Amino acid sequence: MKAGSRGLLMAVGLGILLNPLNSSMVSVAIARLQEAFRLDFTVVSWIIFSFYIASAIAQPVMGKASDLFGRRNIFLLGLVVAFAASMLAPFSPSFGWLIALRIVQSVGTSMMVAVGMALVRVHMTENQATALSILSIFLSGAAAVGPFVGGVLLHFWDWQAIFLVNIPFAAASFLLAWRHIPKDDKGAAAGERLSFRRWLAVIDAPGIVLFAAGLVALLVGLLSAKSSGQITIMHAAIGLIGLALLASFVRHELRAASPFIPLRAFATYPAMTWVNVEFLLANFLFYSIFFGLPSYLQTVRRINEFDTGMLMLSLGACSLVVSPIAGRWIDRSGPRPALLLSAILMTFGSLWLLTLQPYTPVISVCIALAAFGVSNGLNSVGMQAALFASSPKSIVGVASGLFNTSRYLGTILSSLLIGIVMGGAFSFSGFRVLSIILALLALILVAMSRRRREPGQLQEPQGISS
Structure with missing residues (x-):
């Protein structure tokens, strides 16, 4: 090089x-x-x-x-x-x-x-x-x-x-x-010749505003209600406004010539939609642990930040080690076995968290971290392979954009779940409730992985905007 x-x-x-x-x-x-x-x-x-x-x-x-x-x-x-x-x-x-x-x-x-x-x-x-x-x-x-x-x-x-x-x-x-x-090159400066109105149309500014405002309003309504301990008219109104804005966003995106998120692709390619739903749920589970476990270690177990960081490193290390191994396995057997094992490991990790007590040896936490780390390594490769298998080459760019959107939505939902369950302060009882919810979601992911079918020859429908 x-x-x-x-x-x-x-x-x-x-x-x-x-x-x-x-x-x-x-x-x-x-x-x-x-x-x-x-x-x-x-x-x-x-x-x-x-x-x-x-x-x-x-x-x-x-x-x-x-x-x-x-x-x-x-x-x-x-x-x-x-x-x-x-x-x-x-x-x-x-x-x-x-x-x-x-x-x-x-x-x-x-x-x-x-x-x-x-x-x-x-x-x-x-x-x-x-x-x-x-x-x-x-x-x-x-x-x-x-x-x-x-x-x-x-x-x-x-x-x-x-x-x-x-x-x-x-x-x-x-x-x-x-x-x-x-x-x-000079051609890259084409944007300088666009009018401001045309530039807003190219990036779908109305869609962006509806998406951001709707998501923020919904989160504010839900989290404010939990934080205060009661649902007031104000909280309900903010949440309903958020839902209305998100509904308007969906309607706008289905009609837009250059949509911010091309939702029409979901209806056209159901196999790709299934992959994105699985990916969203997998990220929901993984990031609930990624963001929730450090607070458990620091708040409940009184472990300092340095040791917490060392423990969390095992999560990332397992993901990095497993990813190349998963790649070779998926090349031979397809994504289904790897994704099924990933879902099973997430279920095991969530159930294992239920066995933890405030006095349980910290090594037990590492077992759950390892399960989720290996699962994430399998998912990072397996979901990408499943996406490519379910998406025609003509819309790879659109598919990748939707895939990343699913990742972000899963991450946002994980933070929302933790915030709602914990309320004003992180607690051990809240952590147990979180573990139960994650175990139930992981079982759903297992069922989805078992139902997975390797896609055959894909059709190439027309009219999907990128």
Whole structure:
């Protein structure tokens, strides 16, 4: 691999790792943030919601923007935005300001993820498969070590460190990107000739507004009701407004010429829809553990952030070790056996959590973490293979976008579940209720995996907009 290619690969890798790193580091910081800002657990949960909602919106939008304004321009701008947000967040005078800067950070890091793979595909003609696999390691590795990094930073410093740690990565990526990513050709500046109204139509601004406003209103209504301990007319009204906005979003997307989320594909390709539902549920289960278990360890077991991060590292390590093994297995046997085993492991892990007591040896927690880690490794490969098998080549881009949307929705729902179950404070009784719910959901996933059929020759219906 040439020096210029290595520089480009390193620039993109250091940039794209910021999104999964920041989404995962915060899992061990929830208890510290709750203490620092003196807030209910449900309110602090917005540090998770805000990041994933912004990522779900920003990544597809910035993917479209890169086609119009240039991939290099979007990547460099994303680094500047992420750098600025990471610099300012530690000085937030209130939790509201912290959430606002967290959203800005999510948008900046999403800009890099949206175009990072494309930059490598376009500008690296040699050893492209190897380069893409290295980028995948940056993404999955950052997510795996995030809780450990967050635990170390919180142990030796405070919550501000989980933002400041981004600065050297962003600065190094910017310097390398400025030098090694080729300038965009003149055709990439087509967006500059678009009118503002046309640009809003291209990104489906009405759809984005309806989706974001509806999701936020629904979450506010549900979490406010649980936090206060009673359902008031105000809470019910906010929740109903959220549902109405989401219904309007669905109606708009089915009619839009360039939809933000092409929902028509779900009706046209039922096998692909089934995969996305499974993927959403699998992420729902996994991230309920990913975000819930650190709070259990810190709040119930009184384990410090460093040790919590070390324990959570086993979750990511199992995923990383299993993924390449799963790839070879799925190549031989198809995704169904791997996905069925994954669902069974999630069921086992959820039931195992029910055996935990406040005095149970910590090694027992590692058993549940290992089960969910292996399951996640099987899922990360198996679901992707199932998606490709169920989606015609003509809509691979649409299918991948819907797949990522399912991932984000599963993550958001996991945080919602934890917030509703726990209410104002994380408790052992709430953790047991959470484990029961996860076990029931895992059994549903087992049933779905058993019903899976390997798709045959796919038809190519017309009229699916990308």
